[in-house]
Amino acid sequence: MSETVPVISGDAMFWAYDVALAVLFIEAARAGAEEPVDLRPSWWPELEQDLRTHALAGSSSAVLLDGFSEGQRQALLRCVVEAARRIEARGGVDRAEVSNWPELEAGFLRGAEHIGAAPIVELAGALVDLVAGALPPAPAGRHWYYGTPVGRILQGD
Numbered sequence: 001m002s003e004t005v006p007v008i009s010g011d012a013m014f015w016a017y018d019v020a021l022a023v024l025f026i027e028a029a030r031a032g033a034e035e036p037v038d039l040r041p042s043w044w045p046e047l048e049q050d051l052r053t054h055a056l057a058g059s060s061s062a063v064l065l066d067g068f069s070e071g072q073r074q075a076l077l078r079c080v081v082e083a084a085r086r087i088e089a090r091g092g093v094d095r096a097e098v099s100n101w102p103e104l105e106a107g108f109l110r111g112a113e114h115i116g117a118a119p120i121v122e123l124a125g126a127l128v129d130l131v132a133g134a135l136p137p138a139p140a141g142r143h144w145y146y147g148t149p150v151g152r153i154l155q156g157d
Contacts, residue, residue: 003019003110004016004145004155005017005018005054005058005062005063006062006063007062007065007126007127007130008063009131009133010066012130012133012137014126014138014144015143015144015145016063016123016126016145016146016147017147017149019109019110019112019147020120020123020146020148021058021147022055022056022058023087023093023120024080024120025051025052025054025080025083026051026052026101027083028076028080028082028083029048029052029079030083031079031082031083032044032048032051032079041071043069043071043072047075047076050068051076055103065127073131077131080127080128084120084121087117087120088117088118088121091116092114092115092117092120093114093115095109095112095113095114112149115149116149119147119149122147122151126144139154141156142154142155143156
């Protein structure tokens with residue numbers, strides 16, 4: 001089973017570790033759901049469901065950011081940044097916390113007892129940079145891989 005998820009915006013992309021992306025997206029969905037109902041756009045339930053679906057799909061589905069409207073992309077990024085802030089404040093997430101998340105199956109952390117905050121925060125920043133067109137290109141024939149336990153790495157040749 002693959003551990004990588006392609007995250008694509010326009011002609012740019014990177015790979016994300018599925019565990020880190022799922023944790024980030026579940027926390028982002030929770031952050032958005034906590035905003036006051038009267039401040040949430042009418043399409044929020046669909047975006048929240050997309051975040052949860054991508055978290056569950058893991059490496060089975062690419063995250064295609066071009067499929068979101070501009071407003072949805074901005075809301076997604078706002079929630080991702082808030083999620084990263086929360087995860088960083090908690091020092092990451094551990095197995096006990098994640099085991100109480102109904103969205104994820106037991107064992108989803110691939111045996112890890114703790115997922116550190118730094119790779120998730122770096123992944124959130126990569127998402128923001130990707131959408132802004134500011135993600136530095138990887139060397140020819142290689143791809144960035146974000147969210148791994150050791151942080152960003154290069155894949156490929």
